[in-house]
Amino acid sequence: MDLSALYTELILEHSQKSEHKRQLKTSTCSERGHNPSCGDDITIELLVEDGKIVDAAFTGSGCAISQASTSMMIDLIKGRSAEEAQTLANIFLGMIKREISSEAELELLEEAIAFQNVSNMPARVKCAVLAWHTLTEAMKEL
């Protein structure tokens, strides 16, 4: 098992200090997601105006993988439409389930492609996908 492919500098940076780890003053929707086996527990908040995610943030605690995945996800979806964000979430989840492997699609994930290796680590899959499932749930409220 290659740890350096999992705990990359990028992932560690996001897990230790994320500018997105804060509370929004006002939000359109929020959703709490947790992962009982690991203890990851995050709450994602979105501020959506005219169908566009103008701000997003998260709070909570968890392992490096779940924290970094949440942080990178927020990087990616901020400024995009809710629809685009959902498409990206589907690509991310598809990547982890190994259902999507087209380079062109995966590149849309930008930095979050760093989690591709997690698809080989069944014990950590839940950590990586938590944020993206939580986002999907949150956007159902819109």
Next chain:
Amino acid sequence: MLSLDAIRAQFPALTQKVYGKPLIYLDNAATTQTPIDVLVACREYKEKSNANPHRGAHYLGVQATTLYENARNKVAKFINAASSQEVIFTKNATEALNLVAYSYGMSKISQDEEIVLCISEHHSNLVPWQMVAKAKGAKLRYLYLADDYTLSWSEVEKVITEKTALVAIAQMSNVLGTVYPLKDVISYAHEKGAVVVVDGAQSVPHLQTDVQALDADFFAFSGHKMYGPMGIGVLYGKREHLEAMPPFLRGGEMVEYVEEQVTTFNELPYKFEAGTPNVEGAVGLAAAIDFLEKISLEDVKAYEDGLTSYALGKLQEVPYLKIYGALDAKGRGPVISFSLEGCHPHDVATIVDSDGIALRAGHHCAQPLMRYLGAPATSRISFALYNTKDEIDACVASLKGVRRWLGHGS
């Protein structure tokens, strides 16, 4: 005691490599590996004696029945039950505890009575009692722990009172390793008129069990945590309780006469064993008991105490590591929970796993305890009679590298 090499040679699983490294298995509180004798016993049963026990008078039927009942007798002797009729085979400790909750709890506990649990209970000795309390209008009360993770006598006297109908408590915590002074707790609870349900899932593989000396009303454990197979567990209950309790599951085997409208139930222990039982599991459990008794639980305990003591010392040398549990091997079992500052337990588990080391991370099915400790999750190592000091050294070395992997510099 047998030599360590001789013991390890009996566990085929221990010889394997993971990620090209020798497996170091330190997750024994979750489940233990299986010795050859147990594997052979299960296989031989399937090859030579497989039949539905207690049914059919043919040769194999008699064989299967004999093996199954011999296993029951062996368990009864192993835990020093007064009679093998007090030994009920279940699927695991969880099912045994549910049996007591559904059958005894739901029929004997009434409104405003109190059920006392320890804050360190495993969910399987906690969630069923929440159900009983809710259904019956009874109150759940908890025994909290002192700063050194022990149960103080003043806490026992404060929480267990005349209102207490039932106390449910593990003999050994699967998170803290604490061994509770159950003999005294049980005798005190009895003075107050309460019955005591003991969860022995963690203690049975490490301590000599004597249900009569303990004076437990019920005692539950699992085969797979004591070198036996998965899918077999035991509920011991005092005859007077079991006789007075309604059946838990209903169906074949547990009946005497079945009329169109009414049924009379079979005698103990069959009243509580509906359907075809896990004979293979019972046979394997009997073989596991033989294995343990050949070594002797006294020697097992002495050896494991040595490992625990050694590990506690070594772990305290690891920077940023905090142990949740007593720092002295006395009064505790070979289960050690800890946290590493700045490192989530799940990451710790992944990182040491890459060195072939199996440890457990999470809440260990004891969420109320984790909340009480103020730790959402911990890492846990737990030993069996086949672990070695070398394995502990390897684990400690691996743990020392964890913070660096997670970008903490040291």
